Amino acid sequence: MTTGPGGRVRVQDEGKRLAAAELGAELGERATLVQFSSAFCAPCRATRRVLSEVAGMVPGVRHLEVDAEARLDLVRRLGILKTPTVLVLDADGRIVRRAAGQPRKADVIAALGQAV
Template identity: 50%
Template sequence: MDGDGADPAAVFARLGVRPAAADLTVVQFSTAFCGPCRATRARLAGLQATRPGLAVVQVDAESHLAEVRELGVQQTPTLFFLDRAGRVVARTSGAPRPAELTALVDARAGVRV
C-alpha cells in the first residue's frame, strides 16, 4: 500500500488529518490542473453536505511530495478512505465513478434523512 514502508497514520497526522472526528475521512491528493480532481472534489462536497459522518481533506500533491512518495501516490486524484481509528479502509487511484464514490462513502458515513 505505501511507498517505502511508511506508517500511513503518521503521514496523515503530519498532513493534519484527524480521522477520529468523523465516521469516515476521505483524503484526496490532487494537483492544480487536474480536471478529474476538480470533478471528484465537487462530488465529495456534495456527499459531505448530506452525510454527517463524512469529513473530507484536500491535499495538494505538488506541495507534499514527501507524503506522496511515502504513501505511494502515483496519479491524481488518489483518495484514501480512513475509519475513526485512522486505518485505511479503501483507496482509489484516478477519478472514481460517481456511483462507486457514493457507495464507498455510504458504506461508512450516514445519510441525513
C-alpha cells in the first residue's frame, strides 16, 4: 500500500481516529481495514476480496466497507478523492496507513505490521 514519499500517512491523517459509531460497525481487536467504495467501481470488488482474505488470515483484524456515496460526510472529512481508498486503523481507531487504488495482498499485510 503506497501512501506517498517514504510510505507515510498524509499529514492531514496524522492523529485522526475513527470510532465504531462513525463507521457503523465494530473495529477489529488488533486492526481494521476500512475500504471506501462506490457502486460501479471494478477495482473496489477486487479490493474487497483482497482485504477480506487478509482479515481472515490475521487474527483480530476486521475489514469494513463504506459506501462512499452514502457517507459523503465522512468522505469529505477524510479527504477521500477516489475509490477504492483503504485506511488501516490500529486497535484504537487511529489511521496508520492510507492508500488509494487497488492494493496488492503483500502490501496490505505489510501495512498491517504498522497497526498491530
